Amino acid sequence: MLTVDVARLGVRPGDRVLDLGCGAGRHAFEFFRRGARVVALDRSVSDVEGVATMFAAMAAAGETVPGGAAVAVIGDAFTLPFGDGAFDIVVISEVLEHIRDDRSVIAELDRVLRPGGRLAVTVPRWWPERVCWALSDAYHAVEGGHIRIYRRRQLLSRLRAQSFVPRATHHAHALHSPYWWLKCAFGPDNERARLPKLYHQLLVYDIMRGPWWTRRTEKLLNPLVGKSFVVYLDKPERP
DSSP: OOSSOGGGGTOOTTOEEEEETOTTOHHHHHHHHTTOEEEEEESOHHHHHHHHHHHHHHHHTTOSOTTOEEEEEEOOTTSOSSOTTOEEEEEEESOGGGOSOHHHHHHHHHHHEEEEEEEEEEEEOHHHHHHHHHHOSTTTSSTTOOOOOOOHHHHHHHHHHTTOEEEEEEEEOTTHHHHHHHHHHHOTTOTTOHHHHHHHHHHHHHHHHOOHHHHHHHHHHHHHHOSEEEEEEEOOOOO
């Protein structure tokens, strides 16, 4: 289940890609499949270990094209352990809403992305996220939880201030918004609530099988209730 449309980033075999805040590695795996040289970075030791294991399994199974390589590392978004202009593509998905000093992280993105490089940023969309916050404090007011809800204009303004040039946007995961509203209404930690459990079964079916009717429904609903806001940006060439 990808939030970023990898095809929009024009990734080619051998491209240097950073997946910052990789989590379970969904975007990093797709870049690796396409032959990129991928670094998946996260501060979670368990996530990094899991991603490294999957990278090894993909390589052993021959699931990447020539030119590909991948490594998973533990790191801090405020002080990335890479040189200036180290990457052709950077992805940061569902991370900035957790970080109080987001401007410093955006500056680090700029530093490690080469001039002419491409950036993809995703955050929760304002109004579906606002519903979650209204229904449940436990949804966001936890350690490591969401500390802000971005408006479209606010996020784009902060990215432009760092010289990034937006070129495309869209929304994703419309089918997931009702699930999180149900979770918040019944309690995020309430595992016995039947309605969220039934809806979760639908999401698993969609992810595993991808039937045409769920794909078509989500595509139609994304502009209205898509849970994630996705923006693609370019870093200008400089003399």
